[in-house]
Amino acid sequence: MSKYEFNSIEKKWQQYWAEHNTFAAQNESEKPKYYVLDMFPYPSGAGLHVGHPLGYIASDIYARYKRHKGFNVLHPMGYDSFGLPAEQYAIQTGQHPRKTTKENIARYRQQLDTIGFSFDWNREVRTSSPKYYRWTQWIFMQLFESWYDYNADKARPISELISIFSSEGNTSVNAACDAEVSDFSSEEWNGFSEEEKQQILLQYRLTYLAETEVNWCPALGTVLANDEIVNGVSERGGHPVVRKKMKQWSMRITAYAQRLLDGLDKIDWPQPLKDSQTNWIGRSEGASVTFNVKDYDASIEVFTTRPDTIFGVSFMTLAPEHPLVSKITTDAQKEKIEAYVEATAKRSERERMADVKTISGEFTGAYAEHPFTKEPIPIWIGDYVLASYGTGAVMAVPAGDQRDHDFARHFDIPIPDIFEGVDISEEAYADKDSTPLMNSDFLNGLSYNEAVNKAIEALEQQGAGKGKINYRLRDAVFSRQRYWGEPFPVYYKNGLPQLIDAKHLPLTLPEVSAYLPTEDGQPPLGRADKWAWDTEKNEVVENSKIDDEKVFPLELNTMPGWAGSSCYLFRYMDPNNEEQLAGEEALRYWQNVDLYLGGSEHATGHLLYSRFWTKFLYDRKVLPVDEPFKKLINQGMILGESAFVQKVSAVVRDENSSTEPFEVFVSSSLAEKANNKFSKPGVQEFEDAFSYIQMNLKRIKERKNVRDINMNNQVHSYSDISYVINNNELDIEGFKKWRSEFSNAEFITEKDGTFKVTREVEKMSKSKYNVVNPDDICEQYGADTLRMYEMFLGPIEQAKPWNTAGITGVHSFLKKLWKLYHGGENGSFQVSDDAADKESLKTLHKTIKKVEEDIENFSFNTSVSTFMIAVNELSAQNCNQREILEPLAILISPYAPHIAEELWEKLGHNGSISKVAFPKFEEKHLVESSKEYPISFNGKMRFTMELPLDMSKDDIEAAVMAHEKTEQYLEGRTPKRVIVVPGKIVNIVG
Numbered sequence: 001m002s003k004y005e006f007n008s009i010e011k012k013w014q015q016y017w018a019e020h021n022t023f024a025a026q027n028e029s030e031k032p033k034y035y036v037l038d039m040f041p042y043p044s045g046a047g048l049h050v051g052h053p054l055g056y057i058a059s060d061i062y063a064r065y066k067r068h069k070g071f072n073v074l075h076p077m078g079y080d081s082f083g084l085p086a087e088q089y090a091i092q093t094g095q096h097p098r099k100t101t102k103e104n105i106a107r108y109r110q111q112l113d114t115i116g117f118s119f120d121w122n123r124e125v126r127t128s129s130p131k132y133y134r135w136t137q138w139i140f141m142q143l144f145e146s147w148y149d150y151n152a153d154k155a156r157p158i159s160e161l162i163s164i165f166s167s168e169g170n171t172s173v174n175a176a177c178d179a180e181v182s183d184f185s186s187e188e189w190n191g192f193s194e195e196e197k198q199q200i201l202l203q204y205r206l207t208y209l210a211e212t213e214v215n216w217c218p219a220l221g222t223v224l225a226n227d228e229i230v231n232g233v234s235e236r237g238g239h240p241v242v243r244k245k246m247k248q249w250s251m252r253i254t255a256y257a258q259r260l261l262d263g264l265d266k267i268d269w270p271q272p273l274k275d276s277q278t279n280w281i282g283r284s285e286g287a288s289v290t291f292n293v294k295d296y297d298a299s300i301e302v303f304t305t306r307p308d309t310i311f312g313v314s315f316m317t318l319a320p321e322h323p324l325v326s327k328i329t330t331d332a333q334k335e336k337i338e339a340y341v342e343a344t345a346k347r348s349e350r351e352r353m354a355d356v357k358t359i360s361g362e363f364t365g366a367y368a369e370h371p372f373t374k375e376p377i378p379i380w381i382g383d384y385v386l387a388s389y390g391t392g393a394v395m396a397v398p399a400g401d402q403r404d405h406d407f408a409r410h411f412d413i414p415i416p417d418i419f420e421g422v423d424i425s426e427e428a429y430a431d432k433d434s435t436p437l438m439n440s441d442f443l444n445g446l447s448y449n450e451a452v453n454k455a456i457e458a459l460e461q462q463g464a465g466k467g468k469i470n471y472r473l474r475d476a477v478f479s480r481q482r483y484w485g486e487p488f489p490v491y492y493k494n495g496l497p498q499l500i501d502a503k504h505l506p507l508t509l510p511e512v513s514a515y516l517p518t519e520d521g522q523p524p525l526g527r528a529d530k531w532a533w534d535t536e537k538n539e540v541v542e543n544s545k546i547d548d549e550k551v552f553p554l555e556l557n558t559m560p561g562w563a564g565s566s567c568y569l570f571r572y573m574d575p576n577n578e579e580q581l582a583g584e585e586a587l588r589y590w591q592n593v594d595l596y597l598g599g600s601e602h603a604t605g606h607l608l609y610s611r612f613w614t615k616f617l618y619d620r621k622v623l624p625v626d627e628p629f630k631k632l633i634n635q636g637m638i639l640g641e642s643a644f645v646q647k648v649s650a651v652v653r654d655e656n657s658s659t660e661p662f663e664v665f666v667s668s669s670l671a672e673k674a675n676n677k678f679s680k681p682g683v684q685e686f687e688d689a690f691s692y693i694q695m696n697l698k699r700i701k702e703r704k705n706v707r708d709i710n711m712n713n714q715v716h717s718y719s720d721i722s723y724v725i726n727n728n729e730l731d732i733e734g735f736k737k738w739r740s741e742f743s744n745a746e747f748i749t750e751k752d753g754t755f756k757v758t759r760e761v762e763k764m765s766k767s768k769y770n771v772v773n774p775d776d777i778c779e780q781y782g783a784d785t786l787r788m789y790e791m792f793l794g795p796i797e798q799a800k801p802w803n804t805a806g807i808t809g810v811h812s813f814l815k816k817l818w819k820l821y822h823g824g825e826n827g828s829f830q831v832s833d834d835a836a837d838k839e840s841l842k843t844l845h846k847t848i849k850k851v852e853e854d855i856e857n858f859s860f861n862t863s864v865s866t867f868m869i870a871v872n873e874l875s876a877q878n879c880n881q882r883e884i885l886e887p888l889a890i891l892i893s894p895y896a897p898h899i900a901e902e903l904w905e906k907l908g909h910n911g912s913i914s915k916v917a918f919p920k921f922e923e924k925h926l927v928e929s930s931k932e933y934p935i936s937f938n939g940k941m942r943f944t945m946e947l948p949l950d951m952s953k954d955d956i957e958a959a960v961m962a963h964e965k966t967e968q969y970l971e972g973r974t975p976k977r978v979i980v981v982p983g984k985i986v987n988i989v990g
Contacts, residue, residue: 002822002826002827002828002829003827004814004815004818004819004899006781006782006783006784006785006814006898006899007779007782009782009898009899009901009902010114010116010778010782010783010784010898012902013116013897013898013901013902014113014114014116014898016901016912017118017912018113018121020912021122022118022912022914022915023073023075023118023119023120023914024120024122025072025073025074025075025120025123026072027573027574027583027585027586027589027590028585028589029072029589031070031071031072032070032071032072033071033072033073033074033589033590033591033594034063034066034071034072034073034074034594034595035073035074035075035569035590035591035592035593035594035595036059036062036063036066036073036074036075036593036594036595036597037059037075037076037569037572037593037595037596037597037629038055038056038059038077038596038597038598039055039565039596039597039598039599039602039606040078040079040080040127040564040565040568041079041080041108042079042080042081042083042085043079043081043101043104043105043107043108044085044104045085045089045100045103045104045107046766046771047104047107047108047111047773047775048108048111048112048773048774049640049764049766049771049772049773049774050638050764050772050773050774050777050786050790050802051637051638051639051640051764051802052774053112053115053774053786053790054635054636054637054638054790054796055597055598055599055633055635055796056112056115056117056597057115057117057787057790057791058597058633058635058791058796058858058860059075059595059597060075060116060117060118060787060894061787061791061855061860061894061895062595062855062858062894063075063118064118064893064894064897064914065855065894065918067118067914067915068890068893068894068914068916068917068918069917069918070917074120074123074572074573074590075117075118075119075120076119076120076123076124076125076572077112077117077119077120077121077124078123078124078125078126078127078568078572079101079105079108079124079125079126079127079128080127080561080564080565080568081101081104081105081126081127081128081129082127082128082133082484082485082486082561082564083484083485083561084220084222084236084482084484084561085236086100086101086104086484087482087483087484087515088220088236088237090483090484090515091514091515091516094514097128097483097484097515098128101126101128105126111774111775114774114775114778114783115774115778115783115786115787116783116784116787116897116898118897118914122575123572123575124575125568125571125572125575127486127563127564127565127568128484128564130506130508131506132564132568132571133486133506133564134505134506135567135571135581136486136559136563136564136567137486137487137488137489137505137506137507138502138505138581139566139567139581139613139617140207140488140489140559140563141489141499141502142616142617142620142622143205143206143207143251143616144158144205144206144207144497144499145157145158145159145205145499146158146205146206146616146619146620147161147175147176147177147204147205147206148175148176148206148252148255148256149173149174149175150174150175150176150255151174153259154619155206155255155616155619155620156619157620158201158204158205161173161175161201161204162197162201165184165186165189165200166186166189166190167186168186169183169184169185169186169187169188169189170183170184170189171183171184171185175204176204176206176252176254176255177203177204178203178204178208178210180203181200181203181204184200195494195496198496199496202496202497205252206251206252206255206616207249207250207251207252207478208249208250208252209247209248209249209250209497210247210248210250211245211246211247211248212245212246212247212248212250212477213243213244213245213321213387213388214243214244214245214246214248214477215228215229215241215242215243215348215349216241216242216243216244216246217234217239217240217241217242218239218240218242219234219237219239219240220234220236220237220239220482221481221482221516221517221523221524222480222481222482223246223248223477223479223480223481224241225476225477225560225562225605229241229348229350232347232348232350232351240346241348242345242346243321243344243345243347243348243349243387244345245321246479248477248478248479248557249477249478249479249488249557250475250476250477250478250479251475251476251478251612252475253473253475253476253608253609253612254471254473254474254475256612256615256616257281257283257471257473258283258469258471259615259626260277260281260473260608260611260612260615261277261278261281261283263611263615263626263627264277264278266627267627267629267630267631267632268630268631268632269629269631269632270600270632270633270634270797272600273600273603273607273632273634276600276603276604277603277604277607277608279472280472280473280603280604280608281471281472281473282470282471282472282473283469283470283471283472284303284305284469284470284471284472285305285467285468285469285470286303286304286305286306286307286452286467286468286470287303287304287307287452287455287456287459287465287466287467287468288301288302288303288391288465288466288467288468288470289301289302289303289304289307289310289371289395289459289464289465290371290464290465291316291368291369291370291371291377291395291464292368292369292371293324293328293366293367293368293369293379294366294367294368294369294376295366295367296327296328296366298324298327298328300316300318300324300368300379300391300393301391301393302316302390302391302393302394302395303390303391303468303470304394304395306397306400306452307452307455307456307459307465308448308451308452308454308455309397309399309400310370310371310372310395310455310459311372311373311416312397312398312399312400312416313370313377313395313396313397313416314377314396314397314398314408314413314414314415314416315377315378315379315380315396315407315408315413316368316377316378316379316380316393316394316395316396317361317379317380317381317382317384317385317393317394317396317404317407318364318379318380318381318382318385318392318393319381319383319385319386319387319392319393320340320341320344320345320381320382320383320387321341321344321345321387321392322381322387322392322393325337325341325364325381328364328365328366328379329364329365329366330364330365330366331365332365333362333363333364333365336362337362337364337381340360340361340362340381341381344383347383349386349388352383352384352386353386355384356403359406359407359410360382360383361380361381361382361383361407361411362380362381363378363379363380363411364379364380364381366378366379367379371459371462371464371465372458372462372464377395378413380407380411380413382407384403384407388474389472389474390470390472396408398413398415398416399415399416476609476612477560478559478560478563479557479558479559479560480523480557480558480559480560480561481517481523481524481557482515482523482524482558483509483512483515483523483524483525483558484509484515484558485558485559485560485561485563486558486559486563486564487507487508487509487525487554487555487558487559488507488554488555488557488558488559489502489505489507490554490555491532491533491535491552491553491554491555492552492553492554492555493548493552494548497555498552500533500538501538504538504539507540507554509525509558510525510528510529510530510531510540511528511530512524512525512527512528513527514527522556523556523557523558525554525555525556525557525558526556528543529542529543529544530542530543531543531553531554531556532545532546532551532552532553532554533551533552533553533554534550534551535550535551535552536550540554562605562606562609565606565610566606566609566610566612566613567581567610567613567614567617569592569593569610569628569629570582570587570617570623570628573586573587573589573590574586574587581617581622587623587624588624591624591625592614592625592627592628592629592630593628593629593630594630594631595630595631595632595633596628596629596630596631596632596633597632597633597634597635598632598634598635599634599635600634607629607632610628610629611627611628614626614627614628615627633796633797633858634797635796635797636794636795636796636797636798636799636800637763637764637799638764638790638793638799638800638801638802639761639762639763639764639799639800639801639802640721640761640762640763640764640765640768640770640771640772640801640802641721641759641760641761641770641801641802641803642718642721642759642760642761642762642768642769642770643718643719643720643721643723643724643728643730643757643758643759643769643770644668644716644717644718644719644757644758644759644760645665645668645716645717645718645719645730645735645755645757646665646666646667646668646671646715646716646717646758647663647664647665647666647715647716647717648663648664648665648666648697648709661741661744662704662744662745662746663741663742663744663745663746664697664700664709664745664746664747664748665745665746665747665748665755666693666748667747667748667749667750667754667755667756668728668756668757668758669750669756670689670692670693670748670750670756671693673685673686673688673689673690674686674689674690674693677689677690692748692751693748696748697709697748700746700748704746716758718768718769718770719735719738719757719769720735720738720769721769721770721771721772722734723735723738724757727754727756728756728757728758728759729754729755729756729757730755730756730757732747732749732755761801764802772802772804774786777804777807781807781808781810781811782811782814782898783898784814784895784896784897784898784899785807785810785811785814785896786807787895787896787897788810788813788814788864788867788895788896789806789807789810791860791861791863791864791895792810792861792864792865793861794861795859795861796858796860796861810864813867813868813871814896814899816871816872816875817867817871817892817896817899818899818903819875820871820874820875820879820880820885820888821880821885821903821906821907823878823880829906830880831880831881831882831885831907832880832881832882833881833882834881835881835883836879836881836883836884837877837879838925838929839873839877840874840877840879840881840884841883841884841925842925842926843870843873843874843877843879843884844870844874844884844887844888844919844925845921845922845923845925845926846926847866847867847869847870847888847891848887848891848919848920848921849921849926850862850863850866851863851866851867851891852918852921854866855894860895863895864895867891867892867895870888874888882907885903885907886904886907887919889903889904889907889913890904890913890916890917890918890919891918891919893913893914897913897914900913901913901914904916928949929948929949930946930947930948930949931946931947931948931949931983932944932945932946933945933946933947933956933960933984933985933986934985934986935960935963935965935966935986935988936985936986936987936988937969937970937987937988937990938987938988938989938990939987942965942969943963943965945959945960945963945986947959949982949983951982952982953980953982956980956982956986957978957980957986960978960980960986960988961978966988969988970988970990973990975988975989975990976989976990977989
């Protein structure tokens with residue numbers, strides 16, 4: 001094969017890798033291990049676009065490189081295949097999500113194989129496979145059977161807590177638990193009924209049922225996590241989201257808050273991502289303060305970082321969702337409060353946090369009592385206070401907090417003059433010797449830290465508060481009201497959750513008649529006819545058999561999307577193990593992920609939950625590590641170049657006209673010029689464009705027999721980029737056929753008949769019609785070209801625009817590489833066994849050095865440039881020596897594996913190049929033994945001479961003077977002197 005026939009070459013080697021299981025990793029090896037992982041992809045029906053493989057290509061280069069360096073590399077791939085998209089499609093079509101998911105996975109697999117990834121497909125996992133989600137269910141059960149002991153700082157079996165209760169009661173237990181837990185003695189515990197004991201234990205379990213404020217999306221019929229909401233609407237579909245209370249499964253991730261913070265110091269992650277988690281967890285030190293509510297047997301707990309400002313409290317603000325609101329609101333204020341609460345429920349927490357300008361609230365009519373002065377403090381509600389942050393209540397100090405101050409001024413709430421004219425911010429006096437003077441004898445004259453500690457001491461003496469560390473992090477809601485997710489292995493006896501025995505897992509999804517919630521608001525599983533648990537037969541049976549004695553109803557919610565992705569990395573280690581999540585030997589060998597690539601958008605979702613589950617399973621001695629991912633890289637986004645056509649949006653038709661509705665599109669450059677006529681009148685070019693458009697509009701009106709076309713209201717409309725040809729020209733006929741509403745459209749073109757579109761770089765998305773299909777690129781240029789071009793676009797962490805026109809340069813490079821090995825007659829393969837010259841060796845070894853440094857530093861884009869330079873230099877040197885071309889093929893194989901495999905085979909080798917050792921850099925080939933001296937006459941350079949670097953000044957002078965060109969330029973004259981600077985210049989002064 002003399003021509004670079006990339007299509008046949010790539011198919012050949014993809015088949016070879018599959019048949020020979022080339023990239024299978026071993027769970028036991030004398031080689032050091034290296035685990036490379038990509039974030040779980042969700043297999044959508046649209047398939048991959050060229051932006052998706054960016055991270056996969058980078059990880060594949062590194063995985064291949066590590067194999068060359070002698071590592072046993074685990075590089076698996078699977079699918080996060082539960083979730084809303086498949087379920088929404090099922091709702092629309094009635095097709096089971098299982099079928100859609102299977103088809104989408106097949107499409108993804110075909111595309112991934114086409115790009116030539118070195119995945120170990122023997123280890124593939126799918127979250128929607130019962131074989132996999134039995135372990136998600138099993139982990140849920142371990143969490144249910146565990147509690148968190150703050151004294152031991154780890155999770156422990158619930159059986160140990162029961163033992164403590166039986167012998168000591170709960171007064172000495174320092175555990176993560178609900179706030180409302182009552183104290184009891186061992187005698188009282190032992191006297192409780194079984195149901196009472198279970199209710200108490202539910203307050204301690206690491207996964208528990210509770211009434212929780214959730215983000216409810218009526219259109220999707222499910223609860224959404226905070227990271228699934230954008231600007232107050234669902235990320236998927238853009239549907240409204242409201243806050244409401246529901247009984248949900250939650251996970252006590254808050255128990256791990258400090259360990260999640262501390263663990264960030266042990267992992268090599270991007271600092272912005274660490275900062276995201278740090279801020280999300282939100283550790284702060286301060287005090288818990290209790291304010292009693294006047295005339296009610298109730299109290300309000302607040303957390304403050306500034307207990308020293310307690311004498312500046314002039315009102316209190318509760319979150320509208322606070323449970324006390326309905327209890328303490330007076331009759332006179334009830335209507336206003338209820339209306340305000342209802343309105344607030346329509347705004348997401350993110351929306352409320354982001355809105356720092358709007359001031360709104362309502363007075364409850366109730367008052368709290370100041371713990372020291374006993375003065376009444378009015379209690380308000382305001383949506384700037386969040387139920388999920390702190391206690392859902394704040395003690396408002398207008399002199400010290402801007403939002404409190406604005407709120408007080410807006411509602412004419414009196415502001416105490418205790419801090420009048422004094423800056424009480426921490427920054428204002430943290431470094432000073434004492435605080436500002438206040439109307440509080442015991443705080444005057446103290447330093448900042450002394451004042452804070454003194455206030456806490458006084459609160460504790462008063463029984464009104466205590467020092468506390470608070471976290472912004474809330475427990476994670478773990479229920480979704482949908483069908484396509486992991487079923488909970490839970491049935492209900494007397495309303496209390498009971499676990500199915502682990503040996504009967506997996507509990508698989510039942511068949512349902514439709515994938516919507518039921519008419520009475522139950523989740524889709526409420527439609528199943530066979531969804532009850534028989535405790536004698538240990539199997540799922542028909543609902544009609546429920547007797548609440550032997551047969552009980554099963555949980556109707558399913559687990560959230562993050563359930564399946566929180567521990568999948570460990571399942572890859574031993575995916576066929578039917579007895580354990582992963583065997584001890586596999587876990588001990590692989591430990592955790594050495595390199596993880598994925599998007600930064602998962603910082604406070606998947607990445608946080610995965611760390612939580614790993615730490616929990618480490619506590620329970622399931623895993624040998626407490627962090628899942630050692631090093632993490634966030635790849636940037638490949639942006640698309642959208643195309644816009646400008647159209648006249650308003651077409652006014654004659655009522656009696658039979659003309660079909662139509663659009664009028666105007667070439668963008670024409671429209672731009674015409675619009676400039678109004679801002680820059682008198683410019684002939686702009687005047688002409690405007691007149692030209694008006695003339696065409698008149699013709700269209702006459703031809704279409706319509707009364708008027710309004711040119712004033714112009715809008716842009718997306719065009720599929722496949723209809724944009726050279727120089728941003730629109731293929732008008734293709735565009736008209738693309739969508740039926742455009743078939744009758746009119747186009748005002750340039751005078752040369754072309755129609756121009758405008759271009760804009762933005763996120764690549766199907767909805768923007770700017771998606772580039774990698775299949776098309778692979779077909780036209782080859783997978784190796786796609787791989788190298790995506791790396792060449794820029795640093796892996798940065799966003800960069802896709803430009804298909806630029807791909808030809810990389811493709812030309814690969815053809816030039818091919819030609820380097822095919823310098824024989826008629827382009828036949830020809831490699832010499834002769835020794836390489838020093839210039840070729842220098843080119844090779846500087847390439848080895850640079851490429852190795854680049855890969856280790858994840859600078860993949862500069863490696864591609866290095867390859868281009870190397871091939872250009874070797875071509876200029878007419879190099880065809882095996883000594884150079886064999887290592888060159890190995891060097892490029894992580895980036896362009898197909899062409900490298902083909903060249904390796906042509907070089908006479910059997911087996912895959914992926915298993916060959918990486919070339920070793922030898923410094924000696926870069927050490928210069930000679931110098932090309934510029935030879936100047938009276939300071940003007942005339943020619944150059946190559947001379948050994950170890951020559952003396954006298955020898956250099958003698959060699960130069962003996963050169964024939966020296967004699968030519970001297971023309972028989974004797975120079976006045978010869979200046980020699982060894983290793984630099986020679987200047988003959990004549």
